Amino acid sequence: MTDTTHPAQNPQLPDYDVLVVGGGAAGLSGALMLARARRSVAVVDAGEPRNAPADGVHGLLARDGMPPGELLARGREEVRRYGGTVLSGEAVAVAGAAPGFTVTLADGTTLRARRLLVTTGLVDELPDVPGLREHWGRDLVHCPYCHGWEVRDRAVGVLATGPMSVHQALLFRQWTDDVVLFGHGGPEPTAAETEQLTARGIRIVPGKVTAVETTGGGGVAGLRLADGTVVPREVLAVAPRMVARGALLAALGLTAEQHPSRMGEFIPSEQGGRTAVPGVWVAGNITDLSAQVGGAAAAGALAGAMINADLVTEETAAAVAALRGR
Structure with missing residues (x-):
């Protein structure tokens, strides 16, 4: 015993x-x-x-x-x-x-x-983008299986930060048909990946993201690029x-x-x-x-x-x- x-x-x-x-x-x-x-x-x-x-x-x-x-x-x-x-x-x-x-x-x-x-x-470890961390766990998510249902049918922006970003964008496409992949200086998609993204209707936006634009209620309104352009988005996704x-x-x-x-x-x-x-x-x-x-x-x-x-x-x-x- x-x-x-x-x-x-x-x-x-x-x-x-x-x-x-x-x-x-x-x-x-x-x-x-x-x-x-x-x-x-x-x-x-x-x-x-x-x-x-x-x-x-x-x-x-x-x-x-x-x-x-x-x-x-x-x-x-x-x-x-x-x-x-x-x-x-x-x-x-x-x-x-x-x-x-x-x-x-x-x-x-x-x-x-x-x-x-x-x-x-x-x-x-999140990208060093002003305003990003404040939305972590709410309007900024990382796992489609954890949060995909909650952000279904919304405008999702994926920040390219590493080798999993294209995969992440393709996954979020399962929950919404409005997905944009922001280059943000991350790895350039290969020719095959670009074809996959295009075939799934995922737009690729080049250029560095410099800030998160917010709504009056504190939610995400979009991402501001280095050239001043603001791309409207409701939800952000990143592979930290x-x-x-x-x-x-x-x-x-x-x-x-x-x-x-x-x-x-x-x-x-x-x-x-x-x-x-x-x-x-x-x-x-x-x-x-x-x-x-x-x-x-x-x-x-x-x-x-x-x-x-x-x-x-x-x-x-x-x-x-x-x-x-x-």
Whole structure:
């Protein structure tokens, strides 16, 4: 039988079996899986979810349209229901190695754990266009599967920022027949891509975008080009450069790498989230840049199960050694 004694009752054990850094869908799902496996688990949440500006989470079965804050609040309650701990704070330093990691929070609190699950997500780096960021998550979107239905039949402008911009414009064409691709100094479409865009009725507007024009109500009215021309648009779409929030892991020898898609930087991991550092797992957008909420939650749950299995293996080996030593 697995030893479920709380670590506080045994000073030779770390404070927790598992410490989860990041309280989004991936982190909470991993913690839920571990708590249900009777593991002592704590989640450290800095309170900076990537989807905070969005009105609702979409494409998530049985929870479509639920505000992100409500979804996370329910998740925290579920983790606590099974004895898990959820702490508000920012992890600023990590040290040690399995089975004895130490994580320090910004307020000086120190936590110890046998295993780490890091689910800190990513940062979206947007083009440096005045007025753009203010519309992020509302009139400025990036994922047609997350927001396409909400902007259907509206005039969409896609800013070419990287290798995925043509693909993004073609995808948004599924939800509206009024799509314009703004060159903005991004990669020039190839001859084949230009043919595809033309065939789908997507206009290509060359030139640098210098500003976002707004309506009286604060919505998007259009994009101003360097020559002063304003192209009317109601919704903007951009493929931001996505960078994993993985600086914390550098002290353990894990650094972000360029993603094969060239969409940004990620922390590599095996299937199930195991990293190259023993005892450290990752899940969600920190390792899968394109994961939506449902995918991140599933990855977190799988990582939680894998961590529990790893701990069972360790504990079984210790029990066998103890038996032989009798």
